[in-house]
Amino acid sequence: MSEWLALAIAMAASVLVVVAVVVLRQRRVGEDDDPSETPDVIEYITMMIGVVYAIVLGLAIAGVWEARSAAQDEVLNEAQALHEVSARAEVYPADFRARVRGDVDAYVTFVVNTEWDHMRENGEISPRGTELLAKLRQDVASRAPQSDLEAQVYQPVMDRIAAADESRNTRGQSTGPTMPGVVWFGLIVGAVVTVGMVFALQIRRSPRELILAGTFSALIAFLLFLIWDFDDPFGRGVSVSTQPFLDLFPSLL
Template identity: 35%
Template sequence: MSNLVSGLIVVAVAGLIGAIGLVVRVRVFPAKEDEEREDVAGYVTMMVGVMFALILALALVSVWEDRDSAEGHVATEASSLHETYLLGAAMLPADQAKIQAAATAYADYVEHTEWPAMRSGKEIGDTGWQLLTNLRTAFLNADVTTQARQAVLSDATTQISNLADARRGRLDDTDKRMPSILWVGLVLGGVLTVGLTFIYGIEQRFTHVGMVMGLAALIGFVLILIYDLDNPFNQGIGIDSAPFDRYFP
């Protein structure tokens, strides 16, 4: 099932739950005219709404910053690997073949093995680091007897170092998750925000039900959005392996 379908189901279920809750409340606890009570309820509802909005903003900023960090690391890693591949062309044919084969093997492993593991939250092994070591070794063992090839080796060493740093950043981003306490605040705030709307009585019953359903559906949509962004490599709105595909189709 796609993330889009799952999200729509969550939104629909949230709206339905809100409507059912309101109907149950009206049947079990019929509304009574009490202006003083509604004044207090309005103040409490406003405060809960403000605090819930702050928690939502904090959660969205947290997951979006993690996504931006991961996107930067992926772009740097792919770009450095491509530069290393191109620098290999300046070496002797035999060395060039080894260097470019090592770079291609690393890209293939990242795209087809590490990416599915990152999306599913599985642990990443040491194979990728070994492939990176093979790439570094292929350059260090190349014939650099001329001054031009020595300069290429120096540039390649810098690019491989940048590649390794970006890889470390990407793997760190894989393990980043929003703090659990924020999830507690999001769920509690959503329940309270929708629940407090049951206090008010509106003459047009269907209007009231529609308003509660819309609010519950919107909160459900925001929660599923935050959940999807919590893993920056999640399929859908997460980061894909497009930078590697672009350089190593």
């Protein structure tokens, strides 16, 4: 089942639950019930619960979006660092230049074609990718500079490899859900309480009130889905992509 289909089902289910509760509740209400008699304190409490929960939802969305953006930036930094290594290898002799660029291409190809799926399935980066990057580092580090130009390029190339390694490790730490379970507990309980407080206002089953209640519950379901989708930067629908690698290494497509 696709995530968007799951979202549609969750939103529809939330609307149906609210509408069903309102209809069943109204059938049990006596003829002398007067909705205008809702105490003012209930309206005040309902408003405050909605405001507090809106703040919590906003902070949660901002947090997962920031984590996703940071993960995307690290992917761009990793790809840019490897692109610099490949470009700076121009100063080396043809055989060693081909070796370095071959190491870079092998690593990028593995990351794009294999490791991304491995991260989604296992929640961690692949040991094979670590080996390929270590091979690139070893090949560059084991060759002594043969000229002044190579000596000037040696340290910048090593720095770029170190930067790629750092971004890779950060990518590994960002793999998997980032939202603590206790936060999810608060979000779900808060959603139940917030939607439940609608019934404290003695909502009736008029079309206007049912539409408003259903829309409100569907909005809550959508926002919770949005947080859940952003919570795993590499594993869900709106996930971090490999586009920076594809843009900087178009020959590997």
